[in-house]
Amino acid sequence: MKKITIGEAARRSGVKVPTVRYYESICLLAAPSRSEGNQRSFEPADISRLAFIRHARELGFEIEAIRTLLTLQDDPHQSCASADAIAKARLIEVEQRIRSLMALKAELETMVEGCGHGRVDQCRVIEVLADHGQCTHAHH
Amino acid sequence: MKKITIGEAARRSGVKVPTVRYYESICLLAAPSRSEGNQRSFEPADISRLAFIRHARELGFEIEAIRTLLTLQDDPHQSCASADAIAKARLIEVEQRIRSLMALKAELETMVEGCGHGRVDQCRVIEVLADHGQCTHAHH
DNA sequence: CTACATCCTCTAGCGACTAGAGGTGCAAGA
DNA sequence: TCTTGCACCTCTAGTCGCTAGAGGATGTAG
Numbered sequence: 001m002k003k004i005t006i007g008e009a010a011r012r013s014g015v016k017v018p019t020v021r022y023y024e025s026i027c028l029l030a031a032p033s034r035s036e037g038n039q040r041s042f043e044p045a046d047i048s049r050l051a052f053i054r055h056a057r058e059l060g061f062e063i064e065a066i067r068t069l070l071t072l073q074d075d076p077h078q079s080c081a082s083a084d085a086i087a088k089a090r091l092i093e094v095e096q097r098i099r100s101l102m103a104l105k106a107e108l109e110t111m112v113e114g115c116g117h118g119r120v121d122q123c124r125v126i127e128v129l130a131d132h133g134q135c136t137h138a139h140h
Numbered sequence: 141m142k143k144i145t146i147g148e149a150a151r152r153s154g155v156k157v158p159t160v161r162y163y164e165s166i167c168l169l170a171a172p173s174r175s176e177g178n179q180r181s182f183e184p185a186d187i188s189r190l191a192f193i194r195h196a197r198e199l200g201f202e203i204e205a206i207r208t209l210l211t212l213q214d215d216p217h218q219s220c221a222s223a224d225a226i227a228k229a230r231l232i233e234v235e236q237r238i239r240s241l242m243a244l245k246a247e248l249e250t251m252v253e254g255c256g257h258g259r260v261d262q263c264r265v266i267e268v269l270a271d272h273g274q275c276t277h278a279h280h
Numbered sequence: 281c282t283a284c285a286t287c288c289t290c291t292a293g294c295g296a297c298t299a300g301a302g303g304t305g306c307a308a309g310a
Numbered sequence: 311t312c313t314t315g316c317a318c319c320t321c322t323a324g325t326c327g328c329t330a331g332a333g334g335a336t337g338t339a340g
Contacts, residue, residue: 005286005287005337006286006287006288007285007286007287016328016329017286017287018328018329018330019327019328019329021288021289022327022328022329026327035287035336035337036336037287037288037335037336037337038287038288038335038336039286039287039288039335039336039337040287040288048270051270051271052269052270055268055269055270056269057327058244059244059247059248059269060244062326062327063326063327069265069266069269072260072263072266073260073266073269073270075260076259076260076261077259077260077261078259078260079257079258079259079260080255080257080258080259080260080262080263080265080266081257083255083260083263083265083266084252084255084257084263084265086265087248087251087252087255087265088252090248091245091248091249091252094241094244094245094248095245097241098238098241098242098245101234101237101238101241102238104198104199104200104234105231105234105235105238107199108199108227108230108231108234109231111227112224112227112228112231115220115223115224115227117219117220117221117224118219118220119216119217119218119219119220120212120213120215120216120217120218120219120220120223121216121217122220123212123220123223123224125209125220125223125224125226125227126209126212126213126220126223129192129195129196129199129209129213130188130191130192130195130213145317145318146317146318146319147316147317147318156297156298157317157318158297158298158299159296159297159298161319161320162296162297162298166296175305175306176305177304177305177306177318177319178304178305178318178319179304179305179306179317179318179319180318180319197296202295202296203295203296
């Protein structure tokens with residue numbers, strides 16, 4: 001068999017080497033077999049799992065959510081209701097975060113536009129921060 | 141004089157009690173005077189400063205950026221160019237984050253829509269996570 | 281055989297708090 | 311005056327998801 005080193009696994013999955021070891025340490029990835037000299041030797045399935053984790057992390061899923069998703073993936077006969085629920089929850093989070101960021105964006109734009117590039121005592125950036133009541137865009 | 145306790149300061153500024161102590165510990169807030177019994181006694185100016193910090197944190201500014209903004213606020217004769225630069229940088233960050241979250245939202249929607257609520261082996265949520273190539277929306 | 285890259289384990293650090301232990305201060309009611 | 315009970319104090323350690331570095335072993339190419 002080909003032996004996949006941790007560096008190779010990292011390169012193929014897009015997960016960094018220390019992160020691979022970290023995932024093993026928190027049991028998100030099964031401990032792989034070792035070479036004579038105690039070096040990790042991964043299987044192709046490990047690469048897929050790492051890619052799965054990486055993609056899920058990119059989508060902002062938390063490690064515990066990913067743990068659940070991986071458990072589901074490991075047993076394909078289960079109902080996918082949990083997976084669906086996790087994805088939906090994440091979608092709602094993302095939508096909320098976008099709304100909140102849009103509000104921040106508007107507020108930052110007002111601040112930046114209002115800045116006359118003069119001295120601090122006329123600066124709208126400082127002023128708005130000092131007094132939330134001056135915000136044209138209330139949030140939350 | 142009225143003595144403002146830490147609890148009162150927290151309530152008025154919207155910053156939690158332990159967080160106020162934390163801000164003091166990292167010198168974002170000057171150490172207030174103490175009562176006979178060693179309890180903190182804040183001034184109205186401290187409340188304003190805490191509110192400033194809180195608002196800036198809500199806008200996503202990092203502590204070090206806030207430290208700079210506070211230094212500027214403390215000396216109103218300085219040019220506000222730094223404040224402007226900090227706000228602009230933050231605006232660019234926020235815009236980037238919004239774009240990235242919109243891409244994630246699209247991907248999550250595809251996943252959730254594709255889920256037939258059956259078993260895991262037909263679940264699009266799991267499938268898409270397992271194989272990034274299936275994403276209809278490439279990001280980054 | 282000698283470089284040199286890559287691997288190993290282990291501990292500590294990041295940011296911005298948050299939680300908890302174990303103890304003290306203080307104001308109000310009985 | 312005493313007691314109840316909340317708010318305060320300091321200190322340490324934990325959170326999340328890694329990341330960095332020390333100090334050493336292994337593996338490979340020339």
